[in-house]
Amino acid sequence: MSVNMLVPMEVGICCVDLPALSRFYQDVLGFTFVAQVQMPAAAAQRVGLSEGGYSVVRLQTPYGERIKLLAPERTPTRHVDGLILDRQNASYLTFIVEDIASLVADLKRVGASFFAGDEAIQLRPEVKALFCRDPEGNVLELVEYGDIAAYRPDFFNHRSA
Known part of the structure; x- marks a missing residue:
């Protein structure tokens, strides 16, 4: 069995400061802004992403890959200690x-x-x-x-x- 992918893969990244992280990926790494959408809490809960709603910014590389920066209404916790x-x-x-x-x-x-x-x-x-x-x-x-x-x-x- 294999997934019948229709477009290049997208990666979702949970974030705290959506505008700042969006600027980083655009200004430093050269991504292009595609869209910004707001998801209501009910949809976020049903799909298993968050208790509250969240905002999504979609950014794209010149080759068509995309990242989705997702900022939930409730601030996520950080776990960044140690080697990768x-x-x-x-x-x-x-x-x-x-x-x-x-x-x-x-x-x-x-x-x-x-x-x-x-x-x-x-x-x-x-x-x-x-x-x-x-x-x-x-x-x-x-x-x-x-x-x-x-x-x-x-x-x-x-x-x-």
Whole structure:
């Protein structure tokens, strides 16, 4: 059995300060605003998301992936202690970027915090990575590939001459 997906996957992120987090993803990471909607408490309860209502902002990448920032009426609790994979239910968003170093100043300016310093680590030949938290503590992975076409041949056509 498999899911018959009709559009690219979307990721939902629970947040406290919806306007600030929306600005972060738009201004620093280049997402485009799609829509904002308000969900009433009755619908939120029926679907199992929240006792109260919530607001949703949808943002999109140039490739069509979307994130949904969800701000419930009741402030959610934060659990951000420890190393990323040392806690159950850990999750993070991965962004494949052209130049990690060029993003660091912008990330610092808007309050991102870094794991193990603010310089990319060489994970293996041709692959660098850096982990940080957005202003609300969500974990982001930035990865830079020396040969992006080898990593994602589905996006890049290899034609030999």
